[in-house]
Amino acid sequence: MARRSHPSSRGRTISDVAELAGVSLSTVSRVMNGSTTVDAALAERVREAALSLNYTASPLARSLVLGKTQTVAVVVPDLANPVFQGMLRGLSSAAARQNYHVLVADSFENLEEERVLAVEARRRCDGIVLCAPRMPDEELTALLPELAPVVLINRDPSPAKASTVSADYHSGMQQLLEHLYGLGHRRIAYLPGSAAAQSNRKRLSAISEFADGHPDVMVTELQGGVGFEDGHAAADAVAASDDTAVLAFNDLVAMGLLSALSERGVRVPEDVSITGFDDIPFARYTTPPLTTASVPIEELGRQAWERLWALLNGQAPAYNLSFGPLVITRGSSGPAPAAA
Amino acid sequence: MARRSHPSSRGRTISDVAELAGVSLSTVSRVMNGSTTVDAALAERVREAALSLNYTASPLARSLVLGKTQTVAVVVPDLANPVFQGMLRGLSSAAARQNYHVLVADSFENLEEERVLAVEARRRCDGIVLCAPRMPDEELTALLPELAPVVLINRDPSPAKASTVSADYHSGMQQLLEHLYGLGHRRIAYLPGSAAAQSNRKRLSAISEFADGHPDVMVTELQGGVGFEDGHAAADAVAASDDTAVLAFNDLVAMGLLSALSERGVRVPEDVSITGFDDIPFARYTTPPLTTASVPIEELGRQAWERLWALLNGQAPAYNLSFGPLVITRGSSGPAPAAA
């Protein structure tokens, strides 16, 4: 009873339409897919029948036979992070324009989970975007063939030759350092992200490079993190140090620090300058507004889609893309205080 | 050549496994699905074969025959909004625990898009969550049967009898008003959201109700909005008015206002008190930290999943759920200034 008796339009199959229109399944299929080899009158009758039954082909069945799902997966390490949200947004809006759907999976920074999630998600769709994957190089490389077509965001393709889109954290950090240096800062603290993350290593290499070229600068690494709380927790260490500027791993950390500093009566930027990284939408609305290295994160998402789209169409992987961040100078950075 | 010659594990079908193990498809299927009516030795052989081919059943084919996709869709009006992100996060993590996948669609506040998106997404999965749908009541009601099983977030089921989960904006606003009243504020401004949104109407009704009960209070409606910029833009009007407190539609608006006020040298809360709504993660890190009505948004997402899960298992729709927000008093609200 279930199927036939259901009054709704759901569960309608192509045979229902064929029957109503008095033609064969093949003909209905041909009409629905715009084949030209169907008599105009017949086609019209089929269309009417389909309309009256509110019929649309089952995407599932189509996917099975066509071998494509019109869906791509995105795996992010943390959906709560504005950076990944922005990426997801750019990606999903771009994909939607091509009538593709997006399956999203949050690995919660869990390495184990990440691999399983990726493989499982990938099987349900045509391609996958891995956003800042946490897994080690060898593991990733081994996984890549199984995931293809795949696009990597914010991750060096290193040994693997995967299509990647990323922000140039090295350049961003370098610019930030130059910005602070230009303001007279010589003692600078860095609040690092998670050691394993590639984006952290890039920042560190920029720092050591800069330090090498500027013997008069001293960069100290404090206890850092990736979220508000971590920045908040770093306030005491920052206040205790004689650093005149702090490079936070990202805007979130910077905001946490800003907030904690303000509680302690430490003035920004008079007493200490703070910089973030990413330029999340909130950055310009902190007090004072945050100086940060701006990463066009939605654009990264869009580009990731473009690449995946190319891959899906059998095109060779395009050159890897890297966005050089732009330092946005706002109120949180200023001249180094005269007396250290 | 394509299939056979591919060295990877992809494209392996159940017949490959059957062949390798020297059994029939049926047997492989039974083993993979844990049927007990298979001889232990055979089962072992099948498992080995599957392992050696790195075989897992095609989710697509399974979905087609099983009639379920292990996937649910979520439609949100704006992926950039922290509120919907939080919801999505709670929902996706809960769904993941049940091994369900999440298809996400952003309607970009576009009414037209919303319906199409919902219908299309729904066809690819087993159920759908509509988050604060913008569409008018009649349209929604008409759509509901086609979408079922469906859960609504932050939307009155009104005429339709759909399972819903929501925050009690009326109560939240009421508490906020009482909070400000208790601090001595008598002239209060409200920065409304979009007029069509149910959550805005709820706030308004709380306001007019409160005003009725407190003739000594005067609540003025200014030009509002839903994002930073809107709050930022409202600063002049706020500064020009003689209101001593501002109820922003949400935390985003409050933050924009906070930032603009600070630029103008208006002190918060000494000159004017500001309250937000939602308690997004950023709210506690503004300067000053934002007093707001806290909505357990991730929990809303989780609950939405629970409901959908129940529906998927054929259980009757549970009672509708409403979370009463909690006013979190932080630094942005204080006693009304003595001189108006």
Next chain:
DNA sequence: ACCGTGAGAGAAAGCGCTTTCTGATGGCAG
């Protein structure tokens, strides 16, 4: 020795489509 029984494996149907293959029809050249 015979039949009923039940366990366990394979054959086959079917999920809802697309597409190739096959067949019928009609027009037109020879």
Next chain:
DNA sequence: CTGCCATCAGAAAGCGCTTTCTCTCACGGT
């Protein structure tokens, strides 16, 4: 009038599975 080709519709195969149905075989009871 015959034969050939083009045109278009239907039959059927097949996408990769699950599950029902069917069959075989060994076992035990009488």
